[in-house]
Amino acid sequence: MHVISLKDILINARQESVQMRHHYLGIEHLFIAMLQIQGGITASIVEDYGFTTEYIIDAIRRKTDKGSNQRLWAGFPYTPRTEVVLDITNDLAMENEIAEATERELLVAILTENDSLPIRVLRTLGMNLQATTLAAMGYDPKREPQTPDIHVAFAESFDNTQPIEREQLFVLRRMFSGHKVIRVEQRLTGFSGALVLVVTPVHADGHEDAPMVVKIHDADSILDEVHRFETHVKSALPLQTARLEDSPVKPETSELAGIKYTLVAHSDGIPMDLRHYVKAFGTAELGRLLQKDLYTQFKITWWQPKRPFRFQAWKEYDWLLPPLLTLDFIPEDDEPEMPLVIKIPVNRAKLKTKMTEMEFGDDVVLENFTVQKIDYEHNLLKLAVGYGSEADKRAYKIEMRGVNGLSRTFYRGETVERLMGSVWKTRYDLMLDAVRDLEPDFEPDDRWISLEELQLPNPLLAYDNLLDRHVNGSMSKIHGDLHLGNILVGPNNSVWLIDFGHTRDGHTLFDWATLEVSLLGDALMGVLDSDWATVRLAVRCLIAAVNEDPLPTDYEPIIHAAQAVDALRNIVRQCLTTEENWYEYYIALALCALRAITWKSMSLGGRRLLYLVSAMAIFEMNRKYLNTALETPSPDLTDVLPTRVANPDRNEP
Amino acid sequence: MQLVLMIMSGVEDGLRLSYSIDNGDGQFVEAQNRWQISIGRKEDSDLCLRNDSFISRQHAYIYWESERWWLEDCESTNGTFVEHADSDARVKGAIPIEVNQLFRVGHTWMRIEENNK
Numbered sequence: 133m134h135v136i137s138l139k140d141i142l143i144n145a146r147q148e149s150v151q152m153r154h155h156y157l158g159i160e161h162l163f164i165a166m167l168q169i170q171g172g173i174t175a176s177i178v179e180d181y182g183f184t185t186e187y188i189i190d191a192i193r194r195k196t197d198k199g200s201n202q203r204l205w206a207g208f209p210y211t212p213r214t215e216v217v218l219d220i221t222n223d224l225a226m227e228n229e230i231a232e233a234t235e236r237e238l239l240v241a242i243l244t245e246n247d248s249l250p251i252r253v254l255r256t257l258g259m260n261l262q263a264t265t266l267a268a269m270g271y272d273p274k275r276e277p278q279t280p281d282i283h284v285a286f287a288e289s290f291d292n293t294q295p296i297e298r299e300q301l302f303v304l305r306r307m308f309s310g311h312k313v314i315r316v317e318q319r320l321t322g323f324s325g326a327l328v329l330v331v332t333p334v335h336a337d338g339h340e341d342a343p344m345v346v347k348i349h350d351a352d353s354i355l356d357e358v359h360r361f362e363t364h365v366k367s368a369l370p371l372q373t374a375r376l377e378d379s380p381v382k383p384e385t386s387e388l389a390g391i392k393y394t395l396v397a398h399s400d401g402i403p404m405d406l407r408h409y410v411k412a413f414g415t416a417e418l419g420r421l422l423q424k425d426l427y428t429q430f431k432i433t434w435w436q437p438k439r440p441f442r443f444q445a446w447k448e449y450d451w452l453l454p455p456l457l458t459l460d461f462i463p464e465d466d467e468p469e470m471p472l473v474i475k476i477p478v479n480r481a482k483l484k485t486k487m488t489e490m491e492f493g494d495d496v497v498l499e500n501f502t503v504q505k506i507d508y509e510h511n512l513l514k515l516a517v518g519y520g521s522e523a524d525k526r527a528y529k530i531e532m533r534g535v536n537g538l539s540r541t542f543y544r545g546e547t548v549e550r551l552m553g554s555v556w557k558t559r560y561d562l563m564l565d566a567v568r569d570l571e572p573d574f575e576p577d578d579r580w581i582s583l584e585e586l587q588l589p590n591p592l593l594a595y596d597n598l599l600d601r602h603v604n605g606s607m608s609k610i611h612g613d614l615h616l617g618n619i620l621v622g623p624n625n626s627v628w629l630i631d632f633g634h635t636r637d638g639h640t641l642f643d644w645a646t647l648e649v650s651l652l653g654d655a656l657m658g659v660l661d662s663d664w665a666t667v668r669l670a671v672r673c674l675i676a677a678v679n680e681d682p683l684p685t686d687y688e689p690i691i692h693a694a695q696a697v698d699a700l701r702n703i704v705r706q707c708l709t710t711e712e713n714w715y716e717y718y719i720a721l722a723l724c725a726l727r728a729i730t731w732k733s734m735s736l737g738g739r740r741l742l743y744l745v746s747a748m749a750i751f752e753m754n755r756k757y758l759n760t761a762l763e764t765p766s767p768d769l770t771d772v773l774p775t776r777v778a779n780p781d782r783n784e785p
Numbered sequence: 786m787q788l789v790l791m792i793m794s795g796v797e798d799g800l801r802l803s804y805s806i807d808n809g810d811g812q813f814v815e816a817q818n819r820w821q822i823s824i825g826r827k828e829d830s831d832l833c834l835r836n837d838s839f840i841s842r843q844h845a846y847i848y849w850e851s852e853r854w855w856l857e858d859c860e861s862t863n864g865t866f867v868e869h870a871d872s873d874a875r876v877k878g879a880i881p882i883e884v885n886q887l888f889r890v891g892h893t894w895m896r897i898e899e900n901n902k
Contacts, residue, residue, distance in 0.1 A: 156796035196794055197892050200838040205796070212792075213799025249794055249894070252887075520872035 136172060138221060138233040141165045146208065151541070153199035158211045159248035160196055164189050166235055173235050177267050181259055182380035182389065187355045191253045194519065194545035213248055217241045239268045257355075258362040282308055287317045287402075294319070300327050300348050303390045307346065307381045312336040317343055320405040320617050320630075325349070328617070328631070330402060343402050345374060345393040345620070345630050351382050352505070352544070354389040357633035360521065365632045374620070374628045393630050401623040406616035410655040416692040418655065419699030422647070425627045426619060427703045434609050435707055438640050441607035443524075445719050446480070446599035448639045451516070451526035452727035453595065454562040456487070459496055459553025461513075461534045468495035468552060475499035476517055478528060484596065487558060494555045501530060503546045511536040519545040521612070521636045560592075566729045567592050570740050573664045581747055583668055586675075588747035589754065591726050598722055598750065605716040606640045606709040614643040615650035644704045645720035649728055651700060652745060653738035656693040662737025671744040678752070718753035722746045786820050786849055793887060793894035796836045801898070804831060814848075821848035824890055825859075839863040839891030847882070847897070854897055856882040863891050 144165035145157055154161070166174040167185040175185050210218070220241035225233035242248060243265040254261060282305045286292060296304070308314045313334040320328040326349035333341045347354070361376045374393035382389035395403060410418050462468060472486055472494060501515040504526065513532040518525030532553050542548070567576040580587040611618070612634025620628040660666050670690055673683050677694040678701060685691070704717050725746035729739045786806040792798055804810035804822055811822040811831050822831040825843040834840045841861040848855050857879035858865035866873035867880070868887035882888060884897045
């Protein structure tokens with residue numbers, strides 16, 4: 133076994149401190165230096181818990197933040213806590229009769245002291261520190277365990293048209309080491325690129341465990357989900373729900389990780405997600421289930437305890453839309469002349485003016501943006517206003533391309549003082565591309581889209597002003613990604629939610645708008661043709677349904693879907709902040725539906741329908757709550773009309 | 786009345802500071818019947834954090850009033866924050882603060898310690 137001496141750890145810890153511009157030696161630097169030892173005791177223990185060392189290093193760095201460029205003291209002092217810990221370390225070395233203290237003694241000392249910043253980080257991640265201390269004392273880093281020969285069987289009902297990838301299978305096997313066979317019952321699909329399966333583990337003696345849900349995704353996303361579950365969800369779950377039980381599993385040789393949700397229930401049988409449920413039982417049945425089972429069971433801990441929340445729409449919904457800007461990175465030594473500066477906190481009015489003038493190749497300086505994600509594969513730095521899963525921290529997304537070969541390192545959650553880039557695409561460009569991909573039967577940048585006698589505002593020109601609107605809404609705990617694939621139903625209509633990666637306190641209606649988008653885009657468009665005539669008919673029916681007008685068709689799938697939407701809207705009605713004031717819902721729906729047009733995984737028909745649903749929501753909002761009859765557009769409606777005309781040639785028919 | 790603070794990050798991480806009204810520490814504000822400790826970069830602050838450049842001259846107060854501790858931000862540039870599971874919540878005005886609850890002044894984390902006298 134490879135033992136690293138304290139001396140070597142101190143050298144690396146100093147480097148970490150200098151990189152963070154701290155210039156003192158704290159426990160955080162020592163701990164990060166230990167995590168960076170490949171195959172070291174600290175790294176191995178953390179990995180045995182299913183975490184990656186990078187994930188923990190980022191979390192620790194976020195807690196301390198970078199220091200300033202200014203040096204406030206000479207030399208390189210130890211913190212008082214470091215002195216204490218190093219004393220304990222040396223005592224331990226003496227007790228164990230070792231000439232020179234090593235990583236083991238240092239780790240045990242840090243765990244014994246038990247009050248430092250890295251320890252607090254480990255605690256919020258749900259690590260059992262007592263067990264960790266015992267492990268540290270006697271730890272002998274194992275060789276990479278051989279993947280045991282677990283047979284992966286597939287149930288007959290499993291749809292094998294989209295086979296599970298090799299690497300995903302590898303993680304899956306590792307998650308069930310100790311079992312003889314696992315049977316994959318069903319694939320539950322998400323939008324996010326995660327693999328979600330219902331799996332029944334089978335023991336060597338043939339005994340079968342209850343089916344559970346397995347999610348496999350990139351390690352950062354999985355670990356964030358574990359973190360959220362630990363800090364946010366665990367205490368607020370209704371009795372019967374999916375629970376995250378074991379530690380995550382992250383094999384060293386893979387970028388993927390996996391977690392298991394066990395389903396606490398009184399019934400046996402294989403659960404299915406609502407997408408499969410719709411296929412089996414139809415949309416009308418779905419509506420009943422949503423209202424009778426889902427909402428009733430979960431409202432008490434989730435959507436019902438709500439408090440008033442007045443916000444500007446962008447705070448909750450800006451992050452749904454494509455990045456505000458996609459920039460090509462400019463290194464620091466090529467300082468551009470007269471760049472456009474965007475700084476946090478953002479002055480929204482100023483930024484809007486700037487955005488309309490922005491063109492390809494313009495130089496932009498970003499000040500105090502925060503790193504959300506570092507995509508090494510595509511050399512992409514994803515930035516936003518802040519860090520965390522709250523919607524207002526994820527607003528104003530900016531993507532920086534070509535950040536490879538940088539001398540400096542970024543960490544997730546880091547606030548970067550200054551970054552420069554030149555404009556590749558604006559949000560409007562990306563949205564326009566997405567609308568063109570719909571092969572519209574109208575001009576993509578026309579102000580209006582006609583739907584028989586109605587003129588619907590074109591969302592492409594309206595979204596920017598929507599984000600400015602003030603909403604009198606309410607806030608509660610929300611699931612954050614409530615689509616049909618994240619709701620499971622078992623025999624006896626027992627309902628579970630899974631996937632808490634986006635759970636947060638937010639606009640109560642966000643969940644229902646997301647669900648309506650999923651209901652229309654997935655369930656309804658799964659059975660309809662994707663041509664514009666059908667899509668328009670469907671939207672016409674939706675408008676008629678919510679206004680209690682007779683439906684203009686007797687085509688069954690549309691009628692059933694309208695019934696499901698009606699059931700869903702009944703739930704929304706109970707969640708409205710002001711009785712019968714649907715304004716806050718239309719805002720949510722318009723922006724949630726608009727988001728879907730950029731989804732690669734959504735069918736063409738689905739994206740077409742949702743674009744018109746977005747238009748419909750804006751239309752209904754304007755006509756019902758802004759006291760303006762928009763059926764005949766007139767020039768005096770400037771305050772509710774899209775105003776994106778800065779580049780006049782875009783608006784020519 | 787005694788206040789024991791523990792610095793929880795930065796170059797002074799682990800430092801324990803003790804203030805006592807009997808020793809003449811802090812100020813007693815008679816109007817509100819409160820005993821307060823000032824935090825800032827100013828030399829005459831009760832807690833002077835000269836090693837954190839993210840601290841304003843007069844950054845925050847901790848005070849004892851109505852049988853509990855309060856944390857007040859003095860409209861500091863870089864803010865005062867209370868640790869929260871998801872992300873740290875910025876303090877606006879004065880909020881009640883519990884013993885052992887972590888809070889951050891500029892970049893420096895600290896907490897009020899249990900007073901075991």
